[in-house]
Amino acid sequence: MKRVLIFAAAAALVTAGVAFGDWLYEGKWGTEGSGNGQFNRPYGVVVGSNGVVYVVDRLNNRIQYFTATGTFLGRWGSRGVGDGLFDIPSGIGSAPNGNIYVTDTGNDRVQYFTSSGSFLGKWGTIGTGNGQFRDPIDVALNPYGNAYVTETLGSRVQYFTAAGSYLGMWGSRGSGNGQFNGADGIVIASNYNVYVADSDNNRVQYFDATGSFLGKWGSLGSGNGQFNNPRASLWPRTATSTSSTRSTTASNTSRPRARFSANGGRRGRATANSVAPPASP
Numbered sequence: 224m225k226r227v228l229i230f231a232a233a234a235a236l237v238t239a240g241v242a243f244g245d246w247l248y249e250g251k252w253g254t255e256g257s258g259n260g261q262f263n264r265p266y267g268v269v270v271g272s273n274g275v276v277y278v279v280d281r282l283n284n285r286i287q288y289f290t291a292t293g294t295f296l297g298r299w300g301s302r303g304v305g306d307g308l309f310d311i312p313s314g315i316g317s318a319p320n321g322n323i324y325v326t327d328t329g330n331d332r333v334q335y336f337t338s339s340g341s342f343l344g345k346w347g348t349i350g351t352g353n354g355q356f357r358d359p360i361d362v363a364l365n366p367y368g369n370a371y372v373t374e375t376l377g378s379r380v381q382y383f384t385a386a387g388s389y390l391g392m393w394g395s396r397g398s399g400n401g402q403f404n405g406a407d408g409i410v411i412a413s414n415y416n417v418y419v420a421d422s423d424n425n426r427v428q429y430f431d432a433t434g435s436f437l438g439k440w441g442s443l444g445s446g447n448g449q450f451n452n453p454r455a456s457l458w459p460r461t462a463t464s465t466s467s468t469r470s471t472t473a474s475n476t477s478r479p480r481a482r483f484s485a486n487g488g489r490r491g492r493a494t495a496n497s498v499a500p501p502a503s504p
Contacts, residue, residue, distance in 0.1 A: 225253055225254060225255040225256075225261070225262045225263065225264070225265065226251050226252060226253030226254065226262065226265070227251060227252055227253050227262075227265060227268065227276070227278060227289075227293065250292060250293065251293070252289070252292075252293030253265065253293075257283050259287070259295045259298065260287070260289070260293070260295040262278070262280050262283070262287075263280060263281070263282035263283045264280075264281040264282040265278050265279065265280055265281065266279045266281040266312070266313050266314070267279040267312075267313055267314040267315040267325075267326075267361065268315065269315045269316055269317045269323070270291075270317070271288075271317040271321055271323065271338055272317060272318075272319060272320070272321045273321055273338055274290075274291060275288050275289065275290070275291075275296060275338065276288060276289045276290070276291060276293075277315055277317070277323055278315075279312050279313060279314070279315050279325065280298075281311060281312060281313065282311070284300055284301055284302040284303075284308070284309040284310065284311070284312065285298050285299060285300035285301060285309065285312075286298060286299055286300050286312070286315070286323070286325060286336075286340065288340075297339060297340065298340070299336070299340030300312070300340075304330055306334070306342045306345065307334065307336070307340075307342040309325070309327050309329075309330070309334075310327060310328070310329030310330045311327075311328045311329040312325050312326065312327050312328060313326045313328045313359070313360045313361060314326040314359075314360055314361030314362045314363075314372075314373070314408075314409075315362065316361075316362040316363045316364045316370065317364060318335075318364045318368050318370075318385060319364070319366055319367075319368055320368065320385075321337070321338040322335050322336065322337060322338065322343060322385070323335065323336045323337070323338060323340075324336075324362045324364060324370055325362070326359040326360055326361055326362050326372060327345075327359075328358055328359055328360060330347075331347055331348060331349040331350075331355070331356040331357065331358070331359060332345050332346060332347035332348065332356065332359070333345065333346055333347055333356075333359060333362060333370065333372060333383075333387065335370075335385075335387075344386060344387060345387070346383070346386075346387030347359065347387075351377065353381070353389045353392065354381070354383070354387070354389040356372070356374055356377060356381075357374050357375075357376035357377040358374055358375040358376040358377065359372050359373070359374050359377075360373050360374065360375045360406070360407055360408075361373045361407060361408050361409045362409070363409045363410055363411045363417075364385075364411070365411045365415055365432065366413070366415070368384075368385040369382055369383065369384060369385065369390065369432075370382065370383045370384075370385060370387070371409055371411060371417055372409075373406040373407060373408070373409045373419060374406060375405045375406060375407060375422070377394075377406075378394055378395060378396040378397075378402070378403040378404060378405065378406055379392055379393065379394030379395060379403065379406060380392060380393055380394050380406060380409065380417065380419060380430075380434065382434075391433060391434065392434070393430065393433075393434030394406060394434075398424050400428070400436045400439065401428070401430070401434070401436040403419070403421050403424065403428075404421060404422070404423035404424045405421070405422035405423040405424075406419055406420075406421060406422070407419070407420040407421075407422040407453070407454050408420035408453070408454055415431070415432040416429055416430065416431060416432070416437065417429065417430045417431070417432065417434075420453040420454055421439075421441075421453070422452055422453055422454060423452065424441075425441055425442055425443040425444075425449070425450040425451065425452065425453065426439050426440060426441030426442065426450065426453070427439065427440055427441050427450075427453065441453065
C-alpha cells in the first residue's frame with residue numbers, strides 16, 4: 224500500500240470516560256512514486272506536537288510531512304550514510320519539544336531533527352553492546368523526552384536521553400515474559416508504561432518505564448485479540464497526549480488493526496489495514 228488513510232472513532236459507547244467502538248474512514252492521500260506526496264513503501268507515521276503528520280517513506284529513504292488532511296508541507300532525506308541521509312528508515316517518533324526521531328534501520332542508528340528536518344544529532348552503530356543496534360525498527364518518546372528504541376534482530380528495547388545517552392535496556396530472544404521474537408512497534412502511554420508489538424510471538428507486551436514486565440496479550444490466529452505478525456503500534460505516537468485512557472492500536476500484516484484498552488481488553492478495530500487514531504477520552 225502506497226498511501227496514508229485517516230479514520231475517526233464511530234459508534235462509540237462512552238463508559239467512565241472510555242470510548243468503545245470501531246473506526247470510520249475519513250480520507251487518504253498518496254500514490255506510488257517519488258514525487259512530493261508520493262510514497263514507496265510508507266512505514267512509520269507520527270503526529271508531531273505541532274499537529275503535523277510525519278511519514279517515513281521507507282524505500283525512497285526520506286521523511287515527508289503533511290497537514291492533518293494530507294496537504295504536502297515538506298520532506299528531507301535521501302539514501303546514504305551521512306548526516307540526514309537514510310538507509311531504509313522505519314520508525315518515527317515526536318518529542319515534547321517538537322523534534323523528530325527516526326530509526327535509520329540499515330545504518331543501525333537513530334537520527335533526530337527539528338520539526339522541519341534540520342539535522343540535530345545521531346547515535347548508534349551496529350552491534351550488541353549498550354547503545355549499539357541490530358536493525359533498530361521503531362522509536363517512541365516519553366513526556367520527559369527519553370527515547371525508547373526497539374530492535375528486531377536484537378530482540379530488545381533500549382532507552383536513551385533525548386541526545387542519545389544510554390540509560391538502560393531490557394529483553395532477549397525468546398517467548399517468555401519480557402522476551403521478544405522480533406520486537407517491533409513501540410508506543411508510550413501517558414503513565415509512562417511502554418507497549419511493544421512482539422511480532423513473531425504474535426502478542427503485545429507492556430512494561431513500566433524501566434522495563435519491568437507488567438502484562439501481555441495475544442496469540443496466533445484471526446479471532447478477536449489474536450494476531451498474525453503484529454507490527455508497529457502506530458498511535459498515539461506523540462509524547463504530548465495527556466489522557467491515561469487512550470487505547471493501543473496494533474497492526475497485523477494480514478488483517479485490519481485491532482484496538483485494546485491499556486491491559487489488553489479489546490475495543491474495536493479499523494475497517495481497513497491502515498493508521499487509526501485513539502478514541503477521545
